[in-house]
Amino acid sequence: MDPYKMIIACTNQKGGCAKTTTAVNLATALAEGNPKRGIEPAKVLLVDLDPQGSASTSFGIEKRDLERTVYDLLMNDLGEELPIIEDYLFGPEMISDAMQSVWKQANIGKDLKESQKKVLTVENLWLLPSNIQLSGAEIELATRIGRETRLKEGLASAIHEFDYIIIDTPPSLGLLTINALAAANWVLIPVQTEWYALEGMSQLMNSIKLIQRRINPHLKLFGIALTMYQNNTLSNTVSKEVRHHLQDQVFNTMIPRATSIAAAPMEGAPIVLLKKPTKKNKGSQAYWSLSKEVSDRVKQLRRKHGVNETSKLKLHRLNQIE
Ligand SMILES: Nc1ncnc2c1ncn2[C@@H]1O[C@H](COP(=O)(O)OP(=O)(O)OP(=O)(O)O)[C@@H](O)[C@H]1O
Ligand SMILES: [Mg+2]
Numbered sequence: 001m002d003p004y005k006m007i008i009a010c011t012n013q014k015g016g017c018a019k020t021t022t023a024v025n026l027a028t029a030l031a032e033g034n035p036k037r038g039i040e041p042a043k044v045l046l047v048d049l050d051p052q053g054s055a056s057t058s059f060g061i062e063k064r065d066l067e068r069t070v071y072d073l074l075m076n077d078l079g080e081e082l083p084i085i086e087d088y089l090f091g092p093e094m095i096s097d098a099m100q101s102v103w104k105q106a107n108i109g110k111d112l113k114e115s116q117k118k119v120l121t122v123e124n125l126w127l128l129p130s131n132i133q134l135s136g137a138e139i140e141l142a143t144r145i146g147r148e149t150r151l152k153e154g155l156a157s158a159i160h161e162f163d164y165i166i167i168d169t170p171p172s173l174g175l176l177t178i179n180a181l182a183a184a185n186w187v188l189i190p191v192q193t194e195w196y197a198l199e200g201m202s203q204l205m206n207s208i209k210l211i212q213r214r215i216n217p218h219l220k221l222f223g224i225a226l227t228m229y230q231n232n233t234l235s236n237t238v239s240k241e242v243r244h245h246l247q248d249q250v251f252n253t254m255i256p257r258a259t260s261i262a263a264a265p266m267e268g269a270p271i272v273l274l275k276k277p278t279k280k281n282k283g284s285q286a287y288w289s290l291s292k293e294v295s296d297r298v299k300q301l302r303r304k305h306g307v308n309e310t311s312k313l314k315l316h317r318l319n320q321i322e
Contacts, residue, residue, distance in 0.1 A: 003305040004312065006298060007155070007165040008222055009184035013207075014200050015171035017192040018227035020054040021261060022290075023168035026188075029272040029291035030164055031125035037277075037288065039295045042163035043313040045089070047128045049151070049180050050170040051135035056127065059095050060102035060268025063131035071134045073154040074141065074179065081157040082128070090127040096120060102268025120269055124313055126162070138175045147175060148215055152183035163311045173207050181211045186222035188294075191242055193226050193235040193254070198242065221249055223297065225290060229254040253290040258283035 010023040023046060033041030048055035049070055053063045068088050082088055090098075099120040103112060112120075141147040151167075158165060167180045181187065187208060191197050212219050224246050226239050243250050255261070261283040264271040275281035277288040302308070 002159075003302045003307045004163075005159055005185055006163060007159065007167070007184040008186045008188050009167045009169055009177075009180040010188050010190065011169045011177060011180060011204070012189050012191065012200075013171055013173045013177070013204060014192070018190045018225075018255065019171070020050065020052075020058065020168050022188070022190045022225055022227065022255070022287075023166050024055050024058045025270045025272045025287040026291055026294060027164070027166045028122065028125060028270045029288055030166075030295060031122060032272070033124075034277075034288060034292075037292050039288075039292055040311055041124050041313055042295075042311045043124050043126075043161070044164045044166065045126045045128065045158055045162045047151075047155070047165060047167040047180075048130040049134075049167050049176050050130060051132050051137075051176075052170065053129065053131045053134075054265070055168040056129040056131070058265045058268075058270060059090075059127065060098040061090065061095070061127070061129055062098075063129070066129050066131055069133060070128050070130045070151075071137055073128070074134075074137050074150045075144075076150075076154065077144070079146065079150075079153050082154045088128055090129055092122050092125055095122050095125055095127055099269045099273075106267070119273055122273070134176070141175050141179075148178050149182050151179040152216075155183050161312075163313055173203070177207075178211065178215070181208065181219060182215045184216075185218045186220055188222045188225060190225045190227045193229045193238045193242075195234065195238065197238045198245070223294075224250045225253070225255065226250065227255040228257040230257050251290055251293050253286055253293055255286045255290065256282050258286075260284070261287075 010019045012019055027044045027046040030042050031044040033039045046055060047070060056063055073082060073088060100112060103120055167184060169177045169180045226242060229235050239254060260275060261271050264274055267274060271284045272287050275284035277285040
């Protein structure tokens, strides 16, 4: 195992269980870091592998205007690796510009104050965007050689450039999700705390096993995140049941159902940027707390392999200073 390889597929074939919200907030919080909470900033690539393109819109990115997307990378018959940053990726400046322009459109005539500009700025986050064009990929890939491992090939050179690569997947177990599971070494499963939460879980676990056997023996379960939790009997019963079945694979943090989380995409920025993680802002607080658990699990894993947990980003900075 390469202890620095952290490619996490955020997957569940069940629709609307907060895959995108979790992938977007996790990627942003890990990139931002929070020294007070013991999360050091990391260099993060978020891959939007859903034709809905919701991860891209979460930052206010205009999907129609995209010149190149993850679709082009998957369809590349030459098997080229991702040309880092240059052609395919939205870098921190472009993401920040997109978030700030959503604010400007909603506040016509007002000046974007320095403090708000800081809120709507990311430094260490890159995005491989997607749009509706990707919806053709499932069918188009079906007859192509290497159809299951195209994302893996495309991302090969990015592995050494990023501390985390987080992949948002569509709500199906089709070829796109298989590409994500073939490229990743970890799976994070968001589970909505509602009735039927575990429905489909055995199918998902079987798919993961199949991928492990046939395509990617390095794939492992990173954790289960309980989402849209409400303090009522139903939510409590479901989360107890999930914990009973999956035990310490379930993160302690439960993401509450919160209007602020649902409204964030409208403001064109993830909740972890928009709201400070305080008791008053439970949505932001929960995603920061989940990010801390993720970052701690990574540190633990690395220690187990006898490596220092210093992130590559920090190493880059140290190199620059020298
Ligand atoms: N904790 C939450 N509280 C309230 N609303 C939420 C929460 N998390 C997500 N939502 C909202 O629920 C909807 C589904 O969330 P999201 O898009 O993240 O799920 P998904 O699993 O990616 O969906 P899909 O399967 O369509 O890709 C969105 O409108 C989102 O804003
Ligand atoms: Mg989604």
